[in-house]
Amino acid sequence: MLNIVLFGPPGAGKGTQSENIITKYKLVHIATGDLFRKHLKEGTDLGQKAKQYMDAGNLVPDEVVIGMVDEKISEFPATKGFIFDGFPRTVAQAEALDELLKKNNTSISLMIALQVPDDELRQRIVLRGKTSERTDDQNIEKINNRIKVYKEETLPVAKYYQNQGKLAKVNGVGSIDEIFDHISKEIDKH
Numbered sequence: 281m282l283n284i285v286l287f288g289p290p291g292a293g294k295g296t297q298s299e300n301i302i303t304k305y306k307l308v309h310i311a312t313g314d315l316f317r318k319h320l321k322e323g324t325d326l327g328q329k330a331k332q333y334m335d336a337g338n339l340v341p342d343e344v345v346i347g348m349v350d351e352k353i354s355e356f357p358a359t360k361g362f363i364f365d366g367f368p369r370t371v372a373q374a375e376a377l378d379e380l381l382k383k384n385n386t387s388i389s390l391m392i393a394l395q396v397p398d399d400e401l402r403q404r405i406v407l408r409g410k411t412s413e414r415t416d417d418q419n420i421e422k423i424n425n426r427i428k429v430y431k432e433e434t435l436p437v438a439k440y441y442q443n444q445g446k447l448a449k450v451n452g453v454g455s456i457d458e459i460f461d462h463i464s465k466e467i468d469k470h
């Protein structure tokens with residue numbers, strides 16, 4: 281199986297590049313932010329649990345996220361692989377993901393970490409907020425908090441995969457096609 285973690289700060293282009301990766305490599309996309317937004321829209325208990333954290337730009341508690349991902353993985357026993365987008369966001373989530381994949385006799389193949397400077401991130405998110413329905417994209421304090429949370433709680437996850445020799449850094453500035461070319465080169469090594 282080919283299991284990829286697509287990593288990067290909010291606004292790095294994970295969603296956009298995931299679409300390209302899924303199309304080319306036929307992987308199942310597990311984007312925890314999208315899953316939470318779906319739960320919110322449908323008014324489920326899980327959506328209720330996640331709402332206050334998402335509204336503030338804070339992380340939803342690990343056990344809630346991990347349970348949701350576990351359920352999702354088990355829906356696709358025959359897939360060629362998964363692309364994890366916006367997950368894992370803490371080292372505890374990364375450890376739990378290793379266990380979940382082990383249970384399914386597989387493991388993470390690589391982490392692709394998109395590199396984008398903070399100023400560019402803010403500009404991109406503000407722009408996205410003009411057309412998306414995402415309230416967390418429409419308030420500069422929330423945006424700054426998400427970038428802060430990323431640095432404090434999520435960045436150590438890159439180290440976790442680096443220690444396993446699985447980290448590939450990719451420049452996330454440039455045209456969508458250019459960036460995807462770099463990503464493909466990294467994936468094709470596997």
Ligand code: AMP
Nearest residue numbers: 312313333334338339340345366367369
């Ligand atoms: P995203 O669409 O990935 O930017 O996620 C939107 C929001 O959903 C985040 O700001 C968090 O509140 C929540 N969220 C998404 N993925 C995770 C995760 N792996 N761990 C904790 N919270 C998450």
